[in-house]
Amino acid sequence: MEAAAAGRGLDLAGPLRDLLPPVDFCCAYGSTLTHARPDATSMVDYILGVADPLQWHSENLARNPTHYSSWMARRGPESVTWLADRVGVGVYFNPFVEWGDKRIKYGVVAMKDLATDILTWDQFYLSGRLQKPVRVLVDNWDIRKVNTVNLKMAAAASLLLLPEEFTEYDLYAKICSLSYMGDIRMLFAEDKYKVKKIVDGSFQPFQSMYRPLIHEYISEGILKMSDYRQQKAFKQVLFLFPHTCTVKCIIDSLLRCLINLDDSNIT
Numbered sequence: 001m002e003a004a005a006a007g008r009g010l011d012l013a014g015p016l017r018d019l020l021p022p023v024d025f026c027c028a029y030g031s032t033l034t035h036a037r038p039d040a041t042s043m044v045d046y047i048l049g050v051a052d053p054l055q056w057h058s059e060n061l062a063r064n065p066t067h068y069s070s071w072m073a074r075r076g077p078e079s080v081t082w083l084a085d086r087v088g089v090g091v092y093f094n095p096f097v098e099w100g101d102k103r104i105k106y107g108v109v110a111m112k113d114l115a116t117d118i119l120t121w122d123q124f125y126l127s128g129r130l131q132k133p134v135r136v137l138v139d140n141w142d143i144r145k146v147n148t149v150n151l152k153m154a155a156a157a158s159l160l161l162l163p164e165e166f167t168e169y170d171l172y173a174k175i176c177s178l179s180y181m182g183d184i185r186m187l188f189a190e191d192k193y194k195v196k197k198i199v200d201g202s203f204q205p206f207q208s209m210y211r212p213l214i215h216e217y218i219s220e221g222i223l224k225m226s227d228y229r230q231q232k233a234f235k236q237v238l239f240l241f242p243h244t245c246t247v248k249c250i251i252d253s254l255l256r257c258l259i260n261l262d263d264s265n266i267t
Contacts, residue, residue, distance in 0.1 A: 012028045012044065012135060012137055013137045014099065014100070015046070015097075015099050015104055015106070016137060016138065019063075019064065019099055020048070020060060020063075020064070020106070021056055021059040021060050021063065023048045023049060023050050023056075023138055024049050024050055024051055024111050024138065024140055025047075025048070025049030025111065025114065025136075025138055025139070025140040025143050026046060026047065026048050026049070026136070026137045026138035027046070027047050027130070027134040027135060027136045027137060028044055028045065028046050028134065028135040028137055029045050029046075029047070029129060029132070029133075029134040029135070030042065030043065030044060030045040031197075031201075032044050033133075033134075033135055033202075043095070043096070043102075043103045043104055043105045044102060044103075044104045044105070045104070045105050045106075045107075046104060046105070046106040046107070046137075047091070047106075047107050047109065047114075047126065047129065047134075048106055048107065048108045048109070049109055049110075049111045049114045049140065049143065050108060050109070050110065050111065051110070051111055052110075053077075053080075053081045053084065053092070053108055053109070053110050054077050054078065054081050055077075056108060057077035057080045057081060057092070057108065058076075058077040060108075061073060061076065061077055061080075064097075067094040067097050068080070068094060080092050084108070084109070089117075089123040089125040089126075090109050090110065090113040090114075090117065090123060090126075091107040091108065091109045091125065091126065092107065092108050092109075093105060093106070093107040093108075094106055094107075094108075109126065111140070111142075111143075114126055114143065115142065115143060115146050118130060118143070118146045118147055118149070118150045119146050119149060119150070121153070124179060125179075127150050127179075128178060128179025129179070130147050130150055131150060131151060131154040131175055131176075131178065131179065132175070132176055132179075132198060132202070132206075133202040133205030133206060133208075133209065151209060151210065151213065152213060154175045154178060155171070155175065155210060155213045155214075155217075157178060158171055158174040158175045158178065159171075159217075159222070159223075159236060161174055162174055162236070164235060164236050165226055165233055165234070165235050165236075166233060166234060167232070167233045167234075168207070168214070168232070168233070168234070169199065169203070171210070171214075171234070172199045172203065172206040172210065173195055173196070173199050175206075175210070176195045176198050176199055176206075177195045180194070180195065214234070218234075221237055222236065222237060223235065223236060223237065224237055
């Protein structure tokens with residue numbers, strides 16, 4: 001199992017090794033990671049964090065001009081970064097890139113913009129993505145630190161949206177659904193069962209991400225164990241006073257985490 005996972009990691013890191021300029025952070029995500037037998041036509045998705053997007057796109061355009069649309073390649077890296085900042089969510093995506101026998105899609109974002117969105121939920125795109133399981137291929141300690149706050153905020157927001165009693169599965173489904181709330185695509189183009197498929201395919205990774213927080217909330221008296229629908233479940237101890245006790249406890253926990261952050265090295 002571990003050997004297979006290691007081999008999968010090496011395979012996912014292939015484009016970073018053989019195709020693209022160096023990056024400061026990278027994670028892979030998508031259905032190809034969550035499904036045991038992914039669709040052969042599905043793409044592997046990457047988020048690439050770089051210190052200087054203008055410099056990175058300049059080098060990548062020299063290496064891989066066909067990754068960009070023809071008109072964007074002609075306009076150069078300045079137009080690429082302008083489009084990402086002014087039209088997109090700070091991320092520029094190159095989709096449908098052929099690599100070996102696979103297709104990949106990669107989005108490039110400045111490290112400072114990545115850290116800002118993770119902490120503030122300003123765009124709630126990258127932060128929402130990192131609330132769900134991803135495969136980190138190039139780790140960055142500063143991003144790891146700020147994402148700790150992101151996970152705490154996602155768990156806290158989900159507790160406020162959940163009923164008094166809920167299962168572990170309910171919690172992960174609510175966390176997963178946060179970034180899709182208000183997304184009009186979920187009414188039309190997107191799979192309406194997307195959240196269920198993500199949680200079903202990534203339940204153990206969700207546990208690795210959020211069980212430490214669950215144990216923290218239990219020790220702080222915010223949650224307690226219960227039996228609900230014949231399953232191991234949790235009960236919100238302070239559910240009757242959600243806008244006083246529960247919110248205060250959660251905010252205090254978040255503030256303690258923020259105080260311990262030193263984001264001065266994030267560039």
